[in-house]
Amino acid sequence: MVDDALRLWFCHLMSDRLDSVFAALADPTRRAILAMLLEDDMAVTDVAEPFEMSLAAISKHLGILSRAGLIQQEKRGRVKWCKLDPDALREASVWMQGFGQFEAVNLDAFERFLASELPDDPPPHG
Amino acid sequence: MVDDALRLWFCHLMSDRLDSVFAALADPTRRAILAMLLEDDMAVTDVAEPFEMSLAAISKHLGILSRAGLIQQEKRGRVKWCKLDPDALREASVWMQGFGQFEAVNLDAFERFLASELPDDPPPHG
DNA sequence: AGTATATTCAACCGAATGGTTGACGATGCT
DNA sequence: AGCATCGTCAACCATTCGGTTGAATATACT
Numbered sequence: 001m002v003d004d005a006l007r008l009w010f011c012h013l014m015s016d017r018l019d020s021v022f023a024a025l026a027d028p029t030r031r032a033i034l035a036m037l038l039e040d041d042m043a044v045t046d047v048a049e050p051f052e053m054s055l056a057a058i059s060k061h062l063g064i065l066s067r068a069g070l071i072q073q074e075k076r077g078r079v080k081w082c083k084l085d086p087d088a089l090r091e092a093s094v095w096m097q098g099f100g101q102f103e104a105v106n107l108d109a110f111e112r113f114l115a116s117e118l119p120d121d122p123p124p125h126g
Numbered sequence: 127m128v129d130d131a132l133r134l135w136f137c138h139l140m141s142d143r144l145d146s147v148f149a150a151l152a153d154p155t156r157r158a159i160l161a162m163l164l165e166d167d168m169a170v171t172d173v174a175e176p177f178e179m180s181l182a183a184i185s186k187h188l189g190i191l192s193r194a195g196l197i198q199q200e201k202r203g204r205v206k207w208c209k210l211d212p213d214a215l216r217e218a219s220v221w222m223q224g225f226g227q228f229e230a231v232n233l234d235a236f237e238r239f240l241a242s243e244l245p246d247d248p249p250p251h252g
Numbered sequence: 253a254g255t256a257t258a259t260t261c262a263a264c265c266g267a268a269t270g271g272t273t274g275a276c277g278a279t280g281c282t
Numbered sequence: 283a284g285c286a287t288c289g290t291c292a293a294c295c296a297t298t299c300g301g302t303t304g305a306a307t308a309t310a311c312t
C-alpha cells in the first residue's frame with residue numbers, strides 16, 4: 001500500500017519527466033533527429049549535416065533530447081555518438097495509453113484525420 | 127512500397143499537428159486538465175476550480191488543448207462544455223509507436239487509403 | 253430593467269525557447 | 283610541434299509562453 005505522500009511525490013517526479021519528454025518532442029527538428037537515430041547511431045556533426053542550421057543549434061537540440069532521456073550520448077575520442085533510448089518514449093506512451101480506450105494503433109482514426117487534412121497540401125507525387 | 131516524395135509529404139503534414147499536440151502535452155496543468163476530463167465533461171469554471179491560477183489562464187490552456195485537437199468545446203447557454211477528444215492523442219501515439227515495436231505506421235494501408243481518397247471529394251478544411 | 257454569472261479579450265510582464273555568432277578546450281593527424 | 287576537426291560555451295537577439303489584471307461580452311435570473 002502506497003501512502004498519499006509517496007504517491008504525490010511519484011506523480012510530481014513523473015510530471016517533470018513528462019514535461020521534458022513532451023517538450024522535447026514538440027519540436028520538428030528534434031523529431032527529425034530521433035527519426036534519423038532510429039536508423040543508426042550518429043556523431044553530432046553527422047546529425048547536423050542535413051539541417052540548415054548551425055552545429056551549435058543542433059548540439060543544443062541533442063542536449064535537450066538527452067536531458068529528456070530520449071537519447072544517450074557517449075564520447076569516444078573526439079566524436080560524441082548519439083543513440084536512441086526509447087525508454088522515455090515508452091513512458092510517455094504509457095501515459096498516453098491511459099487516455100486510450102484505444103488499441104495501440106488505430107489506423108481508422110488516423111485515416112479520418114488525414115482525410116480532414118488533405119486539401120491543403122497535395123502530395124508531390126508523380 | 128511508398129515512395130520518398132510521399133513519405134516526405136506525410137512527415138510534413140504530420141509535423142504541424144504533432145508540434146501542437148506535443149506542445150500542449152508538455153504542460154502539467156494541461157495534462158491535469160485532460161486527466162480531469164477523462165472522468166467527465168466539465169464547464170470551464172469547474173475545470174478552473176482546483177487550480178491556483180486565474181480563470182483567464184485556464185481559459186487559455188483550454189484554447190491550446192482545443193487547437194491541438196485534444197479536447198472539444200461546445201457552448202450551451204452561457205456555459206462552455208469541455209470534453210476529451212482522444213483522436214489527436216491517438217495520432218501522436220501512432221507516431222510514438224514508430225519508435226517502439228516496429229510494426230511502425232502502416233504506410234501501405236495509408237497509401238491505399240490516399241489512392242482511394244485523393245482524386246475527388248476535397249473535404250472542407252477548418 | 254437590473255444584476256449576477258460564465259467566459260473571453262487585451263495589454264502587459266518575466267522567463268523560457270530557438271536561433272545566431274565567435275571564442276574556446278579536446279582530440280586526432282602529419 | 284602545428285594544424286584541422288569535433289563539439290560546447292557564452293553572449294546575444296527575437297519570439298513565444300505562462301501568467302497576471304481589468305474591461306468587455308453574452309447569457310441567465312428575479
